[in-house]
Amino acid sequence: MSRALYLIQQAFTSLRRNALVVAAAILAVFVSLTLAFGALVVNELFQVNTTRWQEGVHVVVFMKDDVSQDAQLDLQREIQSWDEVDETSYCDKTCAWLEFKGMFADQPALLEETDASILPASIRIKLTDVNYYRDITFRLLDNAAVRKTVTAGERFDQLSSISNILNALGLGLAILLGAASVVLIANTIRMAIYARRDEVSVMRLVGASNWFIRIPFLLEGMLQGLVGAALAVAAVWAGHSFLAGLEPEDFLIRLSVGNDFLVQWGVLILLFGAGAGIVGSAFGLRRFLKV
């Protein structure tokens, strides 16, 4: 027990004594993990936004006026029974008129000139997956009750391909920066150990076992990684809060990701920092501990 305390004490003493190199190591961890975590958050922002844009009504089926409302409702039930369909809603002529009035409330002249009866009833379809829009449109093409099918399909396609590219870029960047941070941490800690190679050689000289020498360094590396990672998490969190504060209500683009995402990834980043610190010191020590 006293030995464990001694080793921990050693780690802290040497952190204090080598403040400058320790600061450099922490800074290296901080910068690289901030960038990696930042890239992850930006990536998540893209995802949040593209899924949001993909939500809502995907296909609108306008009905012919000469089809009875019962037939129209039958068609809605049929569509609802399709596997690709998540939700449907029916909007009759009155509903269409109300929507029209809402949309053009600022143009009373237009409203006055428009005959409410020409607005068609419609079925609004929300799909389980946006990509099914072609199948649905195809199936409804020859339906006698249908006047026209409207989808935002092509725009969905464009959006998905953009979001796929952005996802790949964001993830790639995060992985690259994560790897860079491990190398950077390993290198900085190695430098720190190199600066103290005399101490290590004296330790060996007086008969310290390899683990006795190693443990304080590993603890040090872990603490440096942890502190750097904690600073990175704090920085990204602060940056995110700032960004989220800028986000106006009912704004088209969302500037905040969920807290769950931040907490989950924050914990992972902390673990990653600590792990990278340990791995970094283990690598750094290896060549100085050859008996």
Next chain:
Amino acid sequence: MILLEDVTKVYEGGIVALRDVSLDVQKGEFVFLVGPSGSGKSTLIRLMLREEPTTRGNIWVAGKDITKMPGWKVPNLRRSIGTVFQDFKLLPNRTVSENVAFALEVLGRPKTVISHQVAQVLELVGLATKGDRYPLQLSGGEQQRVSVARAFVNRPPILLADEPTGNLDPATSVGIMRILDRINRTGTTVLMATHDHAIVDAMRRRVVQLERGRVVRDQSRGRYESFRVDDDEPARRAAPTVEERSPEPLAVPEAMETADVPEPEPST
């Protein structure tokens, strides 16, 4: 205590540092290892500490063949050997007491025992009042005394010293030698590599002379030089003579019979 059997050490590139060296050092002996630079003195010490593997032969330290010792047992070996070097090898960011205590902390001794033993050994080397100083605040001689204190604090049965007076002036060297002598009289086996003619000649202990990696002389109560007049290749001198280093004669008992050392030119 220390037994070398036909020890050969060849470094990378085929440089032979030691060639079939055999040596038997009894418990409690004081042995000087002399010879010019590059004769293999330091290599011998490094091999005894298992800092390097031997190429051939066996080295027995305290009854154990260290050439066959697994790596994880080497720290134990080193705990039984105190070491003193020319460059002191002190940790500059630790005080004198902390430097000495370090050797005991490594062994996991309790704090109370450590502080007691450190105080005792600092008393022995005459630094009782300087425990709180840092190495750089001390003179070279004092630093070497700290290093001796660290080597001896856990009372190892063996003490190896590689040119412990190499960086010190003659008067200071005498002080260090007195401490090493006292340590030897407690029963510790001392093996000291040196260039210092004056000290070897003054102490008159066993002298093992190395040349080009071979033992060329092993003499009890020897001097630095062998005076083998008829030898084809007389022992050369690698260090400056005492006269060159210090104009004043040293105040050591039976010291400095250096006037009769022949051919005082230092070799290169």
